[in-house]
Amino acid sequence: MLKSNSMFIKRWWPAATIIIVFAFAPQLFETFWGRMGMYKLVLLQVFLANVVLAQSYRLMTTTGDWTLCHYILMGMGAYTTAILAKFYGVPFYLTIPVAAICTVAVSFLIALPLSRTIGFAFFIGSFALGEFVRYIWEKLHFPFGGSRGLSNIPRPELGQSGDWYFVDFSSRMDISNLYYGTLILAVFALVLLYRLDTSRFGNAWKSIYSDSELCESIGINVTRYRILIFCVAGFFASLAGSLLAYQWGAIDPDNFGMIEMVYLIIWVVVGGVKTYWGPLIGVASMSLVFELTRPFDEFRPLIFGVILISSLVFMPGGLEVLIPRTTRFFKNLVGTKEVS
Amino acid sequence: MGLDILPQTIGNALVLGSIYAMVAVGLAIAFGVMQMANFSHGELFMVGAYCVYVLYTLFGWPFELAVIASFPIVALIGVIYERLIFRPTRGNVLAGFMATAGAGFILQVLISEWYGVGLPKSVQVPYPGGSDFLMTAISWQRLAIIPVTIAMVFGLWYFLTKVKDGKALRACAQDPEASVLQGIKLNKMTALAMAISGGFAGVGGALMAPIVSVNPYMGHDYAIIAFIVVIVGGMSSIPGAVLAAFILGFIHTFVSTFADSVYGMMIGVLFMAIVLIVKPTGLLGNVKV
Amino acid sequence: MSFLSVKKLSKHFGGLIANNEIDLEVEKGEIRGIIGPNGAGKTTFFNVISGFYQPTSGSVTFKGQNISGKHSSEISKLGVVRTFQRAALFPDFTVLENVVIARHLRANNSLVSAIFGNQKKAEEANVKRSAEIIEFLGLGDEIESLASNLSHGHQRQLGVAMALATEPELLMLDEPVAGMNSGEKAVMVGMVKKIRDEWGVTVLLVEHDMRTVMNLCDRITVIDFGEKLAEGTPDEIKNNDKVIEAYLGADDSVA
Numbered sequence: 105m106l107k108s109n110s111m112f113i114k115r116w117w118p119a120a121t122i123i124i125v126f127a128f129a130p131q132l133f134e135t136f137w138g139r140m141g142m143y144k145l146v147l148l149q150v151f152l153a154n155v156v157l158a159q160s161y162r163l164m165t166t167t168g169d170w171t172l173c174h175y176i177l178m179g180m181g182a183y184t185t186a187i188l189a190k191f192y193g194v195p196f197y198l199t200i201p202v203a204a205i206c207t208v209a210v211s212f213l214i215a216l217p218l219s220r221t222i223g224f225a226f227f228i229g230s231f232a233l234g235e236f237v238r239y240i241w242e243k244l245h246f247p248f249g250g251s252r253g254l255s256n257i258p259r260p261e262l263g264q265s266g267d268w269y270f271v272d273f274s275s276r277m278d279i280s281n282l283y284y285g286t287l288i289l290a291v292f293a294l295v296l297l298y299r300l301d302t303s304r305f306g307n308a309w310k311s312i313y314s315d316s317e318l319c320e321s322i323g324i325n326v327t328r329y330r331i332l333i334f335c336v337a338g339f340f341a342s343l344a345g346s347l348l349a350y351q352w353g354a355i356d357p358d359n360f361g362m363i364e365m366v367y368l369i370i371w372v373v374v375g376g377v378k379t380y381w382g383p384l385i386g387v388a389s390m391s392l393v394f395e396l397t398r399p400f401d402e403f404r405p406l407i408f409g410v411i412l413i414s415s416l417v418f419m420p421g422g423l424e425v426l427i428p429r430t431t432r433f434f435k436n437l438v439g440t441k442e443v444s
Numbered sequence: 445m446g447l448d449i450l451p452q453t454i455g456n457a458l459v460l461g462s463i464y465a466m467v468a469v470g471l472a473i474a475f476g477v478m479q480m481a482n483f484s485h486g487e488l489f490m491v492g493a494y495c496v497y498v499l500y501t502l503f504g505w506p507f508e509l510a511v512i513a514s515f516p517i518v519a520l521i522g523v524i525y526e527r528l529i530f531r532p533t534r535g536n537v538l539a540g541f542m543a544t545a546g547a548g549f550i551l552q553v554l555i556s557e558w559y560g561v562g563l564p565k566s567v568q569v570p571y572p573g574g575s576d577f578l579m580t581a582i583s584w585q586r587l588a589i590i591p592v593t594i595a596m597v598f599g600l601w602y603f604l605t606k607v608k609d610g611k612a613l614r615a616c617a618q619d620p621e622a623s624v625l626q627g628i629k630l631n632k633m634t635a636l637a638m639a640i641s642g643g644f645a646g647v648g649g650a651l652m653a654p655i656v657s658v659n660p661y662m663g664h665d666y667a668i669i670a671f672i673v674v675i676v677g678g679m680s681s682i683p684g685a686v687l688a689a690f691i692l693g694f695i696h697t698f699v700s701t702f703a704d705s706v707y708g709m710m711i712g713v714l715f716m717a718i719v720l721i722v723k724p725t726g727l728l729g730n731v732k733v
Numbered sequence: 734m735s736f737l738s739v740k741k742l743s744k745h746f747g748g749l750i751a752n753n754e755i756d757l758e759v760e761k762g763e764i765r766g767i768i769g770p771n772g773a774g775k776t777t778f779f780n781v782i783s784g785f786y787q788p789t790s791g792s793v794t795f796k797g798q799n800i801s802g803k804h805s806s807e808i809s810k811l812g813v814v815r816t817f818q819r820a821a822l823f824p825d826f827t828v829l830e831n832v833v834i835a836r837h838l839r840a841n842n843s844l845v846s847a848i849f850g851n852q853k854k855a856e857e858a859n860v861k862r863s864a865e866i867i868e869f870l871g872l873g874d875e876i877e878s879l880a881s882n883l884s885h886g887h888q889r890q891l892g893v894a895m896a897l898a899t900e901p902e903l904l905m906l907d908e909p910v911a912g913m914n915s916g917e918k919a920v921m922v923g924m925v926k927k928i929r930d931e932w933g934v935t936v937l938l939v940e941h942d943m944r945t946v947m948n949l950c951d952r953i954t955v956i957d958f959g960e961k962l963a964e965g966t967p968d969e970i971k972n973n974d975k976v977i978e979a980y981l982g983a984d985d986s987v988a
Contacts, residue, residue: 170538217717220724224481224537225679228671229720235668236713239706296848303847304837311823311834318821321783321814322835322899325806336844362664366545373542402556405549412546416539417532 126152126287130280146351149283151391152290153347158371158383159297160340165377166306167333168313169226172365173214173234174341179360180207180237181342182349186257187247189350196260196350200289204342210237211338215331231362241357253356260285260350286347293343300336301380309333363405370412376422385423452581453701459586461693462593463648467666468673468685469597470644474522476617476680477637478630480530481541484548485670486663488642492518492649493658494555497565500653507570507654511592514650515643521551522642526635534634548663555660565658589651596647597686600640604682613637617680668709669696672716678729688727691715736761736935737782737813737903742791742801744774744781751777753959754791759903764929764936766950768943768970770979774959775939776818776907782937783815783905784808795903814901818908820888824881828872828891831880832863835898863898869931870894870924886917890924897928904928906938910945918942922949947971955979 129148133141161174184203188194194202214233221229241248248254259282300306308329311319316326349355367390375386393411397404415422467489474480482488495514499505505513525547533539559565571584603610615623616633624630649663656662673692677684692712699708719726739757743750751774759765769775780786782793784805793801800808809815823831836859867876872890875883880891889909896904909925910918922945928934940946946953947967955962955970957979963970970976 170542217720220720224479224541225675225720225724227538227541228481228675229716232668232672232675232713232716236710239710239713243704243706243710299848300844304852305844305847307834307837314823314825315821317785317817318823318895320785320805321809321817321821322895323806323809323814325804332844366549369542369545403553406553409546409549409553412549413529413543416543416546417529420533420536420539 123287123291127284130283145280145283147391147395149286149351150348151387152286153344153351154371154391155384155387156290156293156297156347157341157344158368158375158387159294159380160337160344161368161372162377162380162383163297163300163309163340164333164337165372166301166309166313167330169218169222169330169334170369171218171234171334172227172231172362173237174337174368175360175365176234176237177207177211177214177338177341178345178348179241179355179357180210180338181345182355182360183241183248183254183345184342185346185349186254186355189258189260190254190256191247193258196285196346200343200346203346204339207338207342207345208335211335212331215334218334219327219330234365238357238360249356251357253354253359255354257349257353257355259353282350286351289343289347293340297340298380305329305332366412367408370408372422373412374415374422376424378421379424379427381427382422382424385427389423449701453697455582456586456701457694457697458690459582459589459693460697461690462589463652464669464673464693465597465686465689466589466593466644466648466651467670468677468689469600469682470641470648471670471674472677472680472682472685473600473613473644474637474641475674476682477613478530478534478616478620478634479537479540479680480526480634480638480641481537481544482525482638482641483541483545484551484663484667485641485645486665486667487548487551488518488521488645488663489649489652489666490555490658490660490663491521491551492646493653493656493662494559494565494649495646496650496653497559497567497658500570501565501567511647511650514646518646518649519639519643522638522640522645523635525642526638530634530638531631552660561660567654567658569654583655585654592647592651596644600644600682609636669712672712674726676716676719676726678726681726681728684726684728735759736796737937738794739782740792740794742778742781742793743789744777744786745789750959752781752956755956755959755961757954757961759935759937761935762929762933763951764925764949765938766946766953767937767939767956768941768946768953769956769962771941773956775956777959778956779815779905779907779939783813785815809899809901812900812902813905814896814899814903815905816889816892816896816907816909818911820885820892822880822888822891822895825879827877827879828867828883828894829860829863829876831891832866832894832898833859835895836863866894866897869927870897871920884917886913886920889913889917889921893921893924893928897932897934901934903935903937906936906940908940909938910940910942918945921945925949 133144181203184206185199188199218229242251371386371390376382471485492514496510499510500507529543530540569585574583604614612628673688677688695712696708699711735758737759741754744752767775781788788801910921953970954964955976963973963976
């Protein structure tokens with residue numbers, strides 16, 4: 105925590121490198137795969153939205169409150185974006201913030217009863233309340249479109265392909281512009297989440313997980329902070345939801361169901377939640393597994409089920425526990441002095 | 445719509461409450477002993493239904509025998525859960541809970557691979573016809589659930605209060621450390637609790653097989669309801685689970701009859717939220733979890 | 734108007750009456766001890782004042798402001814801060830970081846400024862003041878040690894340091910020397926005296942250890958069976974018949 109500032113400087117080089125690689129991804133993909141690269145680029149877009157989602161979920165878990173309705177919060181963002189864009193023609197730079205505000209309001213309402221519970225009851229309570237929201241989507245044909253959901257969500261007006269970037273997949277879809285929009289918003293959200301994690305609030309949330317009684321005694325209103333983190337996590341989940349709504353162009357209640365929620369848990373569990381880097385590793389590695397298992401997609405839940413169980417049983421800390429070991433290994437390899 | 449459908453609705457509510465009780469009691473007993481929380485309790489229910497589909501419809505066993513057989517079969521899956529998931533993650537409720545979500549995925553895939561996803565499996569009704577008592581018309585098939593539930597809950601009560609292993613199980617639920625000092629084997633008790641838990645879910649699924657459509661994803665709705673029931677009743681309280689099951693059964697039946705089944709679920713969830721606000725320990729629970 | 738004033742405070746748990754109409758007046762700058770046999774209701778009394786329990790009836794006023802029924806975090810913001818019987822700390826952080834966190838938590842900035850603002854200056858001041866507090870309490874040698882690696886005595890001292898980090902006016906210590914050896918006890922007694930003498934912080938403590946209480950406190954309040962039994966200077970209490978009877982009648986040893 106005290107080292108946060110220096111850590112930021114130490115770590116911003118790798119981060120900058122990754123962002124530059126992502127910025128040139130459309131060019132690279134076009135070079136390697138031609139028009140097929142467009143399909144890969146969509147995968148990369150979904151990946152970025154998933155990273156934001158997983159990172160916001162990790163924020164939520166810093167107080168020790170795991171929820172089962174994070175996908176519902178994301179869905180709230182997606183639905184609000186879709187409704188505003190489809191029925192009222194609201195441009196993207198308004199739909200995204202308005203959706204986030206609506207989601208924060210819904211998060212607040214969900215968090216109120218939940219803040220009375222902790223641990224396991226919190227977990228299942230959030231499940232039931234999330235299902236409640238999903239029933240509303242299924243039940244109301246206007247504006248949520250009932251169980252068939254909303255389709256033909258207009259794409260954001262980001263200009264013609266090649267207008268402001270030089271990548272052209274010679275396709276009718278201006279995919280690369282949407283990609284860059286996604287990248288900018290994702291980087292923005294991830295930087296904010298990082299700042300939040302190392303801020304006074306981040307410390308307060310972690311302290312609540314460590315010892316909530318002690319926090320009360322030194323002047324933290326634990327209930328209020330737990331509601332606050334729920335709303336903040338909802339805000340970022342909503343950003344991810346807006347991104348996905350624009351990418352898919354159609355959403356329905358099943359997009360935000362329990363199965364998706366379990367996949368989110370798998371990402372976060374496999375990566376680990378103790379550090380900021382855990383969910384990034386988790387989403388990256390699990391997306392890779394997801395793509396590699398494409399030929400056997402009917403067995404996919406089985407494969408992920410086995411991964412989830414074995415990582416909980418054999419590596420409860422997640423893959424992130426390997427980071428210090430790996431960096432030490434590489435530092436020894438190149439002979440740099442161990443800085444601790 | 446008027447008063448004339450009231451007896452009918454009450455009858456339906458009792459049937460629904462019974463099936464909820466059967467599923468939720470299993471969840472409560474597993475949670476009571478070493479806080480084993482099973483995310484995929486609904487999938488155990490689903491496997492119970494498949495037992496009837498396979499033994500009764502495909503193999504032609506008598507229906508009663510198929511239902512009875514579902515108890516040990518699903519109980520065995522419960523024991524496997526305990527051995528492979530709950531024992532290694534003991535002490536961390538959430539880890540066990542999340543891992544069983546993965547186990548649910550595995551069961552769904554295995555069942556779909558063996559029997560296909562396609563069309564829902566239809567199980568012919570073994571007890572056709574229905575009662576015509578006091579202006580109610582409930583099929584015998586549904587009505588049969590009530591005595592079976594009563595018998596099983598009574599059997600469980602007898603086991604927990606009169607039989608040595610059952611008493612040990614209760615002791616273990618109250619104070620695991622003290623019971624270990626008394627010479628009770630913790631691993632045996634957790635396995636036993638999961639066996640009972642699985643068995644109840646299995647019989648519940650078996651009884652519902654001729655009534656609902658049997659498919660690999662049928663457990664989901666029952667899992668949600670069972671969770672709501674145990675929260676409302678007080679986690680790990682078996683009388684609480686039974687009471688809450690009938691309350692939820694009445695809420696769902698009445699709202700479904702007079703409005704719509706989705707509204708029934710929504711009001712059930714709201715009821716749970718109110719209970720959480722007013723009494724976070726649940727109706728009959730005393731432990732805040 | 735006294736500094737801390739408790740009037741007819743009662744706390745019932747169902748049918749059990751843990752505290753029955755207890756009155757207490759604490760003056761600014763004094764060290765007040767609350768003693769009593771096991772299960773007398775001292776800890777309950779302590780928890781009610783610090784807002785961890787809601788009182789059944791009665792009132793608590795701090796500097797003329799009614800604080801009974803207020804949330805514990807609000808009470809601590811008003812300057813009444815408690816410690817715990819157990820070693821309550823954030824084990825994954827160093828001593829310095831623990832104290833800095835305790836100061837952080839009460840800093841009053843918004844979520845937005847926490848994300849976008851530059852906290853460097855405030856942070857430096859925080860660290861400086863935290864180091865001062867640690868030095869003052871004699872934990873200077875351990876400032877970079879991990880909290881979980883400290884000895885029990887040092888962990889309890891750190892607990893006090895964290896409470897002090899919030900700059901309280903009334904420090905409430907819950908059995909500050911529980912589980913300590915005689916050397917550690919002496920250090921703690923010296924520390925509490927120093928906090929009062931040099932920083933003028935009023936201290937209210939619950940303690941089992943008679944010798945410590947007699948050494949440390951200006952005045953002592955005795956609670957038995959949920960009611961106030963006696964009040965006075967250590968000497969008065971030592972010679973009070975009712976107190977002697979209560980302690981001889983109780984099972985636990987007084988040493």
